[in-house]
Amino acid sequence: MADEIKIDKSLDIKGQVCPYTFVRSKLAIEKMDLGQVLEIITDHKPASENVPRSMENEGQKVLKIEQTAEKEWRIFVRKDKEKQKK
């Protein structure tokens, strides 16, 4: 039910494996504004668990993770935090 969530940017990282799944997701969300939503599309199952966890660790809000095909997951993350300071 992704249509309930307003997506500001979509990032297709199919073909990418860890840790570049998170590296690329992080670079994308860094460039966004607070409150905006990033959609991350991955075909790598571990990433569907690791990327949301890493996003939460950095203070971002994971709104939803959904499997949209046999090998496709969509992760919706809202930017809640600008760069972490010391």
Add this chain to the structure above:
Amino acid sequence: MDFTEDQILRYSRHILLPEVGGDGQEKILNAKVVLVGAGGLGSPVGYYLAAAGVGTIGVIDNDRVEISNLQRQIAHNTSRLGVLKADSAKETYETLNHDVKVVTHKERLTSQNIKNIIKDYDIVVDGSDNFPTRYLVNDACVMLKKTLVSAAVFRFEGQVMTIFPGEGPCYRCLFEVPPPPGMVPSCQEAGILGVVTGVIGTIQATEVIKAILGIGHPLKGKLLLWNALDMSFRTVKVPRNKECPVCGEHPTIKELIDYEQFCSMSH
């Protein structure tokens, strides 16, 4: 900025760190750091700064690579004997990382040239092996308000302090004047365990990167002492000296000083 594909891969382990990220890596790529000396300390400092992607690295050195350097000066190698150390270091660092531009300054620092050389850099790293240069660099950094990561090594020991002029103590707050010739073994004659320069230089590089990123707690007002034989680290608090001749309330040193170079060890 937008990273290239190679940069995303090269710096991925930095970008993963919450304290660094893409914007921190961008700060590193935009940083300008100058090394005083491409010897035992300067070699590993430059190596790690180049690996980290520090965009501009200045190297001040007018010596040539000698075989006795290679026990510790890892920027150089046997094929570079006789080559200027600044050129050798440039080759090593730029080969490691094409994002890095190494600017060579093939001259000896003096009161006349130091300000002009360091003025365009954000951070100065002292890896010199003598007191005249150490005091000259300290005083110039205080006058130009440049962050200075100062260090020294001796036999099995090393020390590091980071100087933020106006915020914390400078080298003269700790030791007001150079020791008189004859009081200390000078030049490289005292002996040094090669790896000690690697440990201390790597700590200097750490301080540089922290300062670029503005993270953690620098060795401001703290002198770190490391002893390889005991494998002990000690940190000694260093207060600012209100009477410091260069950074105190009423500085008496307003011009840079060229202390006499000396070598007190008998051969």
